Amino acid sequence: MNQSMNIRIQSPSPSLLLPPAKCSSRWRCPCLRVQLETCASSNLSKMSLISRGSSAWCKIQPMFNESLTKMYSSQIEVLVTSRAQEVSDTPAVGDDKIGVLLLNLGGPETLEDVQPFLFNLFADPDIIRLPRLFRFLQKPLAKFISVARAPKSKEGYASIGGGSPLRQITDAQAEELRKALSEKNVLAKVYVGMRYWHPFTEEAIEQIKLDRITKLVVLPLYPQFSISTSGSSLRLLESIFREDEYLVNMQHTVIPSWYQREGYIKAMADLIEKQLTNFDRPKEVMIFFSAHGVPVAYVEEAGDPYKAEMEECVDLIMEELEKRRINNAYTLAYQSRVGPVEWLKPYTDDTIIELGRKGVKSLLAVPISFVSEHIETLEEIDVEYKELALKSGIEKWGRVPALCCEPTFISDLADAVIESLPYVGAMAVSNLEARQSLVPLGSVEELLAAYDSQRRELPPLVTVWEWGWTKSAETWNGRAAMLAVLVLLVLEVTTGEGFLHQWGLLPLFR
Ligand SMILES: C=CC1=C(C)c2cc3[nH]c(cc4nc(cc5[nH]c(cc1n2)c(C)c5CCC(=O)O)C(CCC(=O)O)=C4C)c(C)c3C=C
Numbered sequence: 436m437n438q439s440m441n442i443r444i445q446s447p448s449p450s451l452l453l454p455p456a457k458c459s460s461r462w463r464c465p466c467l468r469v470q471l472e473t474c475a476s477s478n479l480s481k482m483s484l485i486s487r488g489s490s491a492w493c494k495i496q497p498m499f500n501e502s503l504t505k506m507y508s509s510q511i512e513v514l515v516t517s518r519a520q521e522v523s524d525t526p527a528v529g530d531d532k533i534g535v536l537l538l539n540l541g542g543p544e545t546l547e548d549v550q551p552f553l554f555n556l557f558a559d560p561d562i563i564r565l566p567r568l569f570r571f572l573q574k575p576l577a578k579f580i581s582v583a584r585a586p587k588s589k590e591g592y593a594s595i596g597g598g599s600p601l602r603q604i605t606d607a608q609a610e611e612l613r614k615a616l617s618e619k620n621v622l623a624k625v626y627v628g629m630r631y632w633h634p635f636t637e638e639a640i641e642q643i644k645l646d647r648i649t650k651l652v653v654l655p656l657y658p659q660f661s662i663s664t665s666g667s668s669l670r671l672l673e674s675i676f677r678e679d680e681y682l683v684n685m686q687h688t689v690i691p692s693w694y695q696r697e698g699y700i701k702a703m704a705d706l707i708e709k710q711l712t713n714f715d716r717p718k719e720v721m722i723f724f725s726a727h728g729v730p731v732a733y734v735e736e737a738g739d740p741y742k743a744e745m746e747e748c749v750d751l752i753m754e755e756l757e758k759r760r761i762n763n764a765y766t767l768a769y770q771s772r773v774g775p776v777e778w779l780k781p782y783t784d785d786t787i788i789e790l791g792r793k794g795v796k797s798l799l800a801v802p803i804s805f806v807s808e809h810i811e812t813l814e815e816i817d818v819e820y821k822e823l824a825l826k827s828g829i830e831k832w833g834r835v836p837a838l839c840c841e842p843t844f845i846s847d848l849a850d851a852v853i854e855s856l857p858y859v860g861a862m863a864v865s866n867l868e869a870r871q872s873l874v875p876l877g878s879v880e881e882l883l884a885a886y887d888s889q890r891r892e893l894p895p896l897v898t899v900w901e902w903g904w905t906k907s908a909e910t911w912n913g914r915a916a917m918l919a920v921l922v923l924l925v926l927e928v929t930t931g932e933g934f935l936h937q938w939g940l941l942p943l944f945r
């Protein structure tokens with residue numbers, strides 16, 4: 436029996452793992468991971484058991500008592516095997532019409548698309564989450580920011596050929612995934628639903644309805660989960676599903692993140708291993724993982740698991756490389772910040788300068804939060820960061836390409852879809868009350884209830900005050916400017932007069 440099957444553990448504490456009285460102990464199993472939590476008084480803080488390939492291993496938090504770890508890990512392994520057997524016996528397909536919905540960000544295809552694309556992005560309450568009182572300003576603010584940012588963004592898109600390659604790459608991935616599924620004897624239609632540009636998620640859903648799909652696997656094309664990416668797309672799906680009788684009754688499940696999958700990790704390690712051979716002294720190359728950032732508040736205030744998943748992902752890739760006797764130094768930093776709020780640190784640009792200062796001479800950049808080439812790999816990394824690195828004393832620069840349609844990767848995505856089929860329409864495996872950092876497999880609604888359920892207000896990011904301000908003053912200047920703009924916007928909207936009307940930016944919808 437292959438351990439990489441989906442493992443489903445629904446019952447709370449199994450008798451083997453009885454916690455002390457009054458303790459809460461809970462199980463969950465997102466896709467290939469089983470996690471056990473017990474309360475602090477039992478001397479166990481948290482234990483995660485991750486199944487990879489045919490073996491299971493334990494990841495233990497620092498507080499964990501070592502002898503107990505040994506005892507529990509062997510017991511869990513037994514338990515996981517027997518539960519895995521249960522699920523694998525569940526009939527998966529039957530006469531159903533299977534659909535796979537790939538969710539992605541979308542990107543402007545021409546320079547004219549840039550401003551409306553940015554408008555869609557900034558109008559998303561998961562990108563700019565305004566205080567309740569100011570929600571009516573979401574669209575005017577999005578218009579304002581998108582118009583202000585468009586010239587800078589257009590320059591970027593112009594330099595990579597006049598548009599984003601995202602649609603083309605995602606379509607190719609969808610087709611390769613369909614073929615891989617078919618080779619594994621699963622006939623499925625694969626749809627692409629973008630969040631901010633064509634083909635929009637709504638269009639994909641219309642097609643899913645026309646095709647009378649009965650079982651849908653929702654697969655965000657982001658390896659790690661973030662409220663701002665997969666979470667935002669799931670919010671949109673939730674609202675579409677809720678309003679439609681056909682969709683309410685259609686069975687579905689979501690694979691919220693898959694950065695821990697063996698196939699994905701191996702595919703990333705393959706790319707890194709190959710690129711290292713381009714350096715004269717491969718062992719001396721610093722492996723530089725660069726992830727798209729998110730504002731710190733997403734992680735610290737709203738409980739976004741993005742940072743935790745990113746760090747775990749990097750650890751898993753490095754472990755895979757170590758198995759191949761590649762023991763290079765490595766680091767993780769965050770790029771592409773927007774606006775005056777604080778984003779996840781360390782920042783990619785600061786880290787490059789620092790590495791140069793420390794005498795690092797060879798650097799291999801590894802984009803890690805996205806599986807297609809896009810503006811931030813083709814322009815930000817390949818042009819801006821390379822230039823910065825060379826200026827900072829780094830002599831040899833390389834970059835790992837995005838996974839795109841790598842066969843190992845696509846085949847693993849197909850396996851992820853197949854493994855999720857028994858869960859389509861089934862109860863979520865998670866304990867919804869649990870505040871867990873890693874996101875479980877489940878339906879859209881269950882997933883959204885499992886994280887960020889309170890939808891806390893987050894500091895809005897506003898880009899228009901970026902010019903030339905010092906970093907230390909940036910946050911407070913930005914907040915003050917934000918307040919001023921909000922006041923102006925309120926006056927503008929209530930009186931119908933003001934600078935936005937004069938510039939023709941308001942009213943928005945003529
Ligand atoms: C995991 C990936 C991504 C996260 C997390 C993410 C968060 C995030 N992004 C913005 C603002 C912008 N993102 C833009 C482009 C863009 N973002 C991602 C991925 C993630 N974003 C991708 C793949 C792309 C490129 C798409 C393409 O066209 O190739 C842009 C537009 C480009 C620009 O003007 O710089 C903006 C703006 C925020 C605010 C955010 C988290 C809150």
Ligand SMILES: [Fe+2]
Binds near residue numbers: 727
């Ligand atoms: Fe982004």
